[in-house]
Amino acid sequence: MVSLKDLPEEELFLAGSTACQGCPSSLALRIAFKALGKNTVLVVVASCTSVLQGSYPLSAIDLPLMNVAFATGGASASGVVAGLRALHKRGDLDEEPTVLVWAGDGGTYDIGIQSLSGAAERETNFIYVCYNNEMYSNTGTQRSGATPLGAWTTTTPGGKAQQRKDIAQIMIAHRIPYVATASLAYPLDFYQKMEKAKAMEGTKYIELMAPCPPGWKFPSSQTIEVSRLAVQSGMWLLYEHENGETRFTAATKRIIEGKVKKKPVKDYLEMQGRFKQVLSSPEGQAAEDALEQEVTESIRRLHGWVPEYI
Amino acid sequence: MKVLESGNHMVALAANAAAVEVVPAYPITPQTQIIEKVADLIADGEMDAEYIPVESEHSACAALVSASLTGIRAFSATSAHGLAYMHEMLHYAAGIRVPVVMANVNRALGPGWNIWCDHQDSISQRDTGWLQVYVASHQEAVDTVIQAFRITEDHSVLLPLMLNLDAFVLSHTYMDADIPAREEVAGFLPRYRPLWKLDPRKPVTHGSVVYPVDFSETRESMAIGQENAREVIRRAVSEFEEVFGRNHGDLIETYRLDGAKVVVVAMGSMAAESRVAVDALRDRGEDVGLLRVRFFRPFPTGELRELLAGRDRIVVLDRDFSYGNEGALYTEVKSALYRYADVPANNIILGIGGRDVTHTGIEELVLHSADGGLPEVTWGDSRISDGHLVTRDLLREFDELMDE
Amino acid sequence: MEEKEEVGYMTSVSRPVKGCAGDTGEWRVFKPVKDDEKCNKCLLCWVYCPEATISKDELQIDYQYCKGCGICAVECPTGAIVMVKEDKQ
Numbered sequence: 001m002v003s004l005k006d007l008p009e010e011e012l013f014l015a016g017s018t019a020c021q022g023c024p025s026s027l028a029l030r031i032a033f034k035a036l037g038k039n040t041v042l043v044v045v046a047s048c049t050s051v052l053q054g055s056y057p058l059s060a061i062d063l064p065l066m067n068v069a070f071a072t073g074g075a076s077a078s079g080v081v082a083g084l085r086a087l088h089k090r091g092d093l094d095e096e097p098t099v100l101v102w103a104g105d106g107g108t109y110d111i112g113i114q115s116l117s118g119a120a121e122r123e124t125n126f127i128y129v130c131y132n133n134e135m136y137s138n139t140g141t142q143r144s145g146a147t148p149l150g151a152w153t154t155t156t157p158g159g160k161a162q163q164r165k166d167i168a169q170i171m172i173a174h175r176i177p178y179v180a181t182a183s184l185a186y187p188l189d190f191y192q193k194m195e196k197a198k199a200m201e202g203t204k205y206i207e208l209m210a211p212c213p214p215g216w217k218f219p220s221s222q223t224i225e226v227s228r229l230a231v232q233s234g235m236w237l238l239y240e241h242e243n244g245e246t247r248f249t250a251a252t253k254r255i256i257e258g259k260v261k262k263k264p265v266k267d268y269l270e271m272q273g274r275f276k277q278v279l280s281s282p283e284g285q286a287a288e289d290a291l292e293q294e295v296t297e298s299i300r301r302l303h304g305w306v307p308e309y310i
Numbered sequence: 311m312k313v314l315e316s317g318n319h320m321v322a323l324a325a326n327a328a329a330v331e332v333v334p335a336y337p338i339t340p341q342t343q344i345i346e347k348v349a350d351l352i353a354d355g356e357m358d359a360e361y362i363p364v365e366s367e368h369s370a371c372a373a374l375v376s377a378s379l380t381g382i383r384a385f386s387a388t389s390a391h392g393l394a395y396m397h398e399m400l401h402y403a404a405g406i407r408v409p410v411v412m413a414n415v416n417r418a419l420g421p422g423w424n425i426w427c428d429h430q431d432s433i434s435q436r437d438t439g440w441l442q443v444y445v446a447s448h449q450e451a452v453d454t455v456i457q458a459f460r461i462t463e464d465h466s467v468l469l470p471l472m473l474n475l476d477a478f479v480l481s482h483t484y485m486d487a488d489i490p491a492r493e494e495v496a497g498f499l500p501r502y503r504p505l506w507k508l509d510p511r512k513p514v515t516h517g518s519v520v521y522p523v524d525f526s527e528t529r530e531s532m533a534i535g536q537e538n539a540r541e542v543i544r545r546a547v548s549e550f551e552e553v554f555g556r557n558h559g560d561l562i563e564t565y566r567l568d569g570a571k572v573v574v575v576a577m578g579s580m581a582a583e584s585r586v587a588v589d590a591l592r593d594r595g596e597d598v599g600l601l602r603v604r605f606f607r608p609f610p611t612g613e614l615r616e617l618l619a620g621r622d623r624i625v626v627l628d629r630d631f632s633y634g635n636e637g638a639l640y641t642e643v644k645s646a647l648y649r650y651a652d653v654p655a656n657n658i659i660l661g662i663g664g665r666d667v668t669h670t671g672i673e674e675l676v677l678h679s680a681d682g683g684l685p686e687v688t689w690g691d692s693r694i695s696d697g698h699l700v701t702r703d704l705l706r707e708f709d710e711l712m713d714e
Numbered sequence: 715m716e717e718k719e720e721v722g723y724m725t726s727v728s729r730p731v732k733g734c735a736g737d738t739g740e741w742r743v744f745k746p747v748k749d750d751e752k753c754n755k756c757l758l759c760w761v762y763c764p765e766a767t768i769s770k771d772e773l774q775i776d777y778q779y780c781k782g783c784g785i786c787a788v789e790c791p792t793g794a795i796v797m798v799k800e801d802k803q
Contacts, residue, residue, distance in 0.1 A: 004756070004757040005757065007761065009770040013766050014731065014733075014766070015732055015733070015738075015776060016732050016734060016735055016736065016738045016765070016778070017735055017738070017765065018734070018735040021782065021783035024764070026764045027763070030763075030766055031761070039510045040510065041510065043376070053515065053518075054519075054735055055520065056520040056524055056726055056728050057727075057728050058730075058731050058734035059514070059518060059728040059730045059734055060734045061513075061515060063513045064507075064509055064512070064513045064514065065508075065513070066376060066517060068372065068402075069372065069398060071368060072368070072372035072376075074369070075334075075368070075372035076375075076376040077376070078334070078362050078376075079334065079362065079372065079373030079375065079379075080376045080379070080380055082334075082360035082373070083331070083332055083360075083376070083379070083384070085360055086377075087381065087382060090331075092381075097510050114369070115369045118366070121365075122363065184762075220784060221783055221785050224785055224789050225788060225789075406726070506725065506727050514728065514729055514730070515729070515730065516725075516726065518728040520726050528726060
């Protein structure tokens, strides 16, 4: 059982970056780097992370890093993995580094889905982390395929009319060895999932919910609290899938087992300015109900059935 | 090793001789046999490279570039729509300065769907920063693949190179050529020594955000790389000749230019065909010569100025067209001569969409241009006829739908 | 083959360094102030700081880079960290 004491002290994310106050991506990078260590090659897909790392000639990330085009997360990783393998074969590289792709939901759900899917189908040996802030954050908070129903974005000013996709489920259907979801409110759960992924061969997909203070409209001090409510309300389910089995983890596990009561989705929605408009509109109740239904449907798909106390 | 093979297969064999280490692969007619041959060579244990069967050309270029950035030699191949699909990534490859080599089998872009030869695909990419060479024979294709890495990996260049060969005319026809052995090539082409790469022992960030205050310098630096390439190309070609005894020209190749009053300027297999036309015209007492442009980027401005000044006429053959203006090679030739030499010139658009270009056809057009009988820019072999004009009938039919 | 000294001006390669965006402590409006008496060394503030400004051993905040997001104050279970309006000249 790992505890915070066991997390390495070394920081590969260097303080003084261009990230916003309270940015979930910079925090997630910090924790991910502690799990993976220095023998890592990072591929950053066009996203906020391309920008929060600073600009030429300085960088906030103390790892070999390649900033790649928006659609190319999986493809760029494939090239890096092949190149490193070629170097290892000819004796120029002792231990093949871990290859980590860091992409947002835009570069994963939408424009990047092709290259992620291809890389997964080829059983490419890399870890793909999608940090999901449920919109195109870097270009100024437009909707993405991950934006939930009812959420305000600049391109859904009346609130999004459609439900979001579930890419983690799509990745399970790719039959890759490891699919997991994570939350910053459960940092040890995230850390352990990264460690687990590092030790495996094949494509490992981890999706982290990343509440964005300016995009979701909440104070920068609430990033962890919003992450927590997402899990406690079921809007973000924590699980891992390997060997054909799905296993809930952390607070989601406690909710499914009936040890802790699931909080209403409303509690989570009310923390964020992006839902204010839909909640106060005539469609508010319908949207809330639809989101609760999305939660139970996700649980049914993952668990097989929905416990009556949820 | 002497082989009788198709142009496509020869390119694959040459890439193997050049000891490429990673090949991202995506099929598209008429390039497919290049990547199929690579797969065969690897499966047979004759080639030691990582093969990435990607899911699109955009991904092929992405993987090509990222593989190269780890510090290894990478190669791929594409054509037409595949090349167009990876357009964004072509800019990316040049901007991140990786010395990758990609074969492009020149094919028309549709619609209408056309798998046959013209140069529209590569011409459309001329501003991306890639070096571009156009080969005119199987042996030249082999030798240029090997020279290509010598050129791109030079530390004063470090730009990607597109090696163009004509669809079907070169890609699918069988000729004999010599494929040098790996050991022979290794002497001429040493291992790639990257200036920058992805390595945990020396962590740096590649492809950062660059503000206006610094960006222009990255681009001027690319321009300098292209200029440096001129001398690097000449050196590579002459050293290749010393080792292997073959020379297909450097930035250009000339044929019977001595005393030529009329010079045909062309690229690719049309230029090879033009040699035959030149011989026939010379036999008829016409003083015609050929200037074959091999490298379109960097453009051989100096060579054209030196060799075309003082001629009576230039006839530029284009297997492409820049809609709204004229053939691209023509524009570039005129631009090279602007204010330097005032030579009358004609632009003949030929062979679009794989229409067969024959030496007799070229002969007639050259003679026709000489007697002043051609407009400055002319579609040499295209004849729009009433049979092509369906518009009015169709309009009537669709109008009738509206009335119903 | 003789190698030239100059290899072209530059490409977009950057070096990792602390403070790549300058002294980001200047972004702050509120400053986290820690009461060491109340601190139980749970390490939550250390793990939750998005900017890596809190040291693991002493749990000291690096004010040169701390952006004042307030997460450490909200997450501290003993209330040892309080956000105080900063008096800037």
